[in-house]
Amino acid sequence: MVIVTKFGGTSLANGRSLEQVVDIMLANTDRRVNVLSAPGKRYKEDTKVTDLLVQIGIGAYDGKVPTQLVDELTARFSDITSYFNIEGFFLEGLLGQLDAKIRKTSADKDEYLDGIKPYGEIIISEIAAEVLRRKDMDAQVYLPEDIGMVTNSSFGNAKLEETSYEKIGSSLKPVLEESNKVVIVPGFYGVDEQGRYTTFQRGGSDLTGAILANTLDAELYENWTDTNGIMRADPRIVSNPDVIARLTYKEARELAYSGAEILHPDTLIPLIAKNIPLNVRNTFDQSKEGTYIAATKKTNGNVVEGIAHQDGFTMMYIEKIGMNEETGYLSKLMNIFSEEGVSIDQITTSVDSVAIAVASKGNNGRIGAVREGIIRKGLVDNSNGVDVGYDRSMVCIVGEGMRYVPGVLQRLSSALTSEKINIETVYQGPSERNIIFGLDQKDAVRAVQAVYNLYFAKQPMQAK
Numbered sequence: 001m002v003i004v005t006k007f008g009g010t011s012l013a014n015g016r017s018l019e020q021v022v023d024i025m026l027a028n029t030d031r032r033v034n035v036l037s038a039p040g041k042r043y044k045e046d047t048k049v050t051d052l053l054v055q056i057g058i059g060a061y062d063g064k065v066p067t068q069l070v071d072e073l074t075a076r077f078s079d080i081t082s083y084f085n086i087e088g089f090f091l092e093g094l095l096g097q098l099d100a101k102i103r104k105t106s107a108d109k110d111e112y113l114d115g116i117k118p119y120g121e122i123i124i125s126e127i128a129a130e131v132l133r134r135k136d137m138d139a140q141v142y143l144p145e146d147i148g149m150v151t152n153s154s155f156g157n158a159k160l161e162e163t164s165y166e167k168i169g170s171s172l173k174p175v176l177e178e179s180n181k182v183v184i185v186p187g188f189y190g191v192d193e194q195g196r197y198t199t200f201q202r203g204g205s206d207l208t209g210a211i212l213a214n215t216l217d218a219e220l221y222e223n224w225t226d227t228n229g230i231m232r233a234d235p236r237i238v239s240n241p242d243v244i245a246r247l248t249y250k251e252a253r254e255l256a257y258s259g260a261e262i263l264h265p266d267t268l269i270p271l272i273a274k275n276i277p278l279n280v281r282n283t284f285d286q287s288k289e290g291t292y293i294a295a296t297k298k299t300n301g302n303v304v305e306g307i308a309h310q311d312g313f314t315m316m317y318i319e320k321i322g323m324n325e326e327t328g329y330l331s332k333l334m335n336i337f338s339e340e341g342v343s344i345d346q347i348t349t350s351v352d353s354v355a356i357a358v359a360s361k362g363n364n365g366r367i368g369a370v371r372e373g374i375i376r377k378g379l380v381d382n383s384n385g386v387d388v389g390y391d392r393s394m395v396c397i398v399g400e401g402m403r404y405v406p407g408v409l410q411r412l413s414s415a416l417t418s419e420k421i422n423i424e425t426v427y428q429g430p431s432e433r434n435i436i437f438g439l440d441q442k443d444a445v446r447a448v449q450a451v452y453n454l455y456f457a458k459q460p461m462q463a464k
């Protein structure tokens with residue numbers, strides 16, 4: 001049986017936490033393939049190693065290597081090696097390699113930065129393997145470039161080539177079958193056809209682990225982090241939310257896409273394809289079982305499992321009397337968005353109006369052109385027919401149990417109304433697994449709190 005694990009940045013932030021990671025790897029011999037992120041924050045104001053690398057890269061690209069940051073980076077790793085009494089020379093080769101890359105600026109900035117960004121993952125993986133070897137384990141680092149993790153050339157947002165699944169399988173499966181090796185793979189990156197480093201989106205080590213779990217037909221994918229699992233709502237917004245014990249893949253995907261900062265949203269795709277469960281667990285408290293995500297779960301009576309929200313949307317409200325009778329109206333409208341390269345996040349329609357939400361980031365410059373296009377192509381009677389609202393939020397309430405209970409939408413909207421929160425759009429898909437409210441960003445936190453209180457707030461203590 002093979003378990004693939006992935007350890008997040010805080011689990012690797014310093015020597016002490018790496019020691020816990022190594023203990024977890026040793027505690028179960030099925031943990032044969034282990035994906036590591038770069039060291040994360042040691043304390044709130046600290047800088048993640050990946051961010052240090054980005055800052056160093058940007059400085060060097062602009063003509064001045066920020067030597068102070070390079071020293072800081074070296075110190076991050078040498079603190080870890082000295083914790084384990086691993087000699088200094090261990091790091092020299094890798095840091096030398098990184099230094100050469102930093103100094104060799106290429107024409108394209110994203111390509112250049114992607115050459116540097118994976119070094120947090122690479123170096124910590126080599127350190128972890130060395131620590132394991134000192135504990136008599138046969139541990140070895142397998143770099144993504146050596147196991148066929150080939151992606152397209154979208155630097156900073158790379159996507160795995162379909163053919164890589166087979167390549168990775170055929171390089172690692174024999175290792176697992178023919179030896180007792182503990183395999184360590186640095187997360188977050190791959191290489192393109194030309195062998196250049198490419199990184200996934202930030203948080204992409206989750207994806208590396210899921211890809212490996214898929215290719216190796218793992219029994220389980222464990223995602224080790226610094227919380228007891230996925231919480232019902234953001235703990236910065238509600239106090240002490242419970243951990244969700246079980247989620248279906250679909251619930252977890254809704255939550256991840258709606259802003260719950262739990263998993264890289266694409267993580268579940270390779271797992272769903274092979275029906276591999278995912279267990280989110282806490283490196284710092286192994287007694288907790290965490291959140292278990294699989295295709296199905298036993299009915300547990302919960303109507304709502306979790307609440308997430310995402311800020312930063314722009315909403316376009318389009319109104320035209322009789323739009324419901326105009327054949328092809330929506331497709332003409334969609335065309336205008338696609339011609340301008342604006343991707344749509346959500347559409348809510350009624351008889352004479354439609355509300356379209358798009359992510360503000362990267363799109364706001366093009367919203368004006370979309371609006372012009374809508375007016376020019378006669379999709380509204382006059383310019384008053386199209387309105388734009390900025391700084392909108394989507395609040396997403398997720399739970400498979402909603403399907404079986406009448407009146408959920410009504411309860412949710414009265415909870416928001418009693419908080420004097422104006423709901424602008426409501427979406428409920430045919431799956432009835434989620435309800436999404438579009439509202440003003442300034443109301444989003446209160447909206448999450450209101451829904452949380454409705455379903456989860458613990459009973460106040462009775463006064464004696």
Ligand code: ASP
Nearest residue numbers: 037038050202203204205
């Ligand atoms: N180290 C990368 C990041 O900070 C990837 C990861 O942690 O998953 O985004």
